[in-house]
Amino acid sequence: MEQIKNEKQMIAYGKKLARELKPGNILCLSGELGTGKTTLTKGIAHGLGIKSEVLSPTFTLMNVLPIKDKKIKNLVHIDTYRLKDEEELLDIGVLDYLGAPDTICIIEWPEKIKNLLKDKRVKKIKIKHSDAGRDIKII
Ligand SMILES: Nc1ncnc2c1ncn2[C@@H]1O[C@H](COP(=O)(O)OP(=O)(O)OP(=O)(O)O)[C@@H](O)[C@H]1O
Ligand SMILES: [Mg+2]
Secondary structure (H helix, E strand, O other), rough: EEOOOOOHHHHHHHHHOOOOOOOOOOOEEOOOOOOOOOOOOHHHHHHOOOOOOOOOOOOOEEEEEEOOOOOEEEEEEEOOOOOOOOOHHHHHOOOOOOOOOOOOEEEEEEEHHHHOOOOOOOOOEEEEEEEEEEEEEEE
16 A cells, blocks of 8 residues: 555656556556546556646547557556446447557546456556545555
8 A cells, every 4th residue: 555645646656657567457446536546547648658648538438548669559548437338438449458468458437347347357456535645555
């Protein structure tokens, strides 16, 4: 468990975490509203060399962020908060990316797509509000 005091530290944690991620990884970020899932994703994106702004995919459901000069072709950022059913993600081609050997996927609210993930190997991170800011735990 690690304590993250502010947004800047969350970005830094994400940058560090990016070094441990491998193509094909699926990273599930659990935590209540506003715990910093998107902020952590921004840090990971920076760490992977992505220069463009990372916007929350709350309405788009899935953002594909291309990565240059790496074995990893895309960082795919998924947010299921507003998802009605899993079909909606299937319709926009999520299976092209989930676990694909040239892609890293990050999923906010992974609990909502349990069925899509049940036969995939995932890494889990849990973020909680705490007195110090946020507690972050790799499960
Ligand atoms: N220790 C911290 N780590 C990350 N963010 C923090 C921290 N302390 C305060 N914040 C603030 O909390 C907010 C986190 O927002 P963010 O969009 O990253 O959360 P989220 O978990 O993605 O929310 P949502 O569930 O709505 O998608 C930011 O405004 C950030 O400035
Ligand atoms: Mg978010």
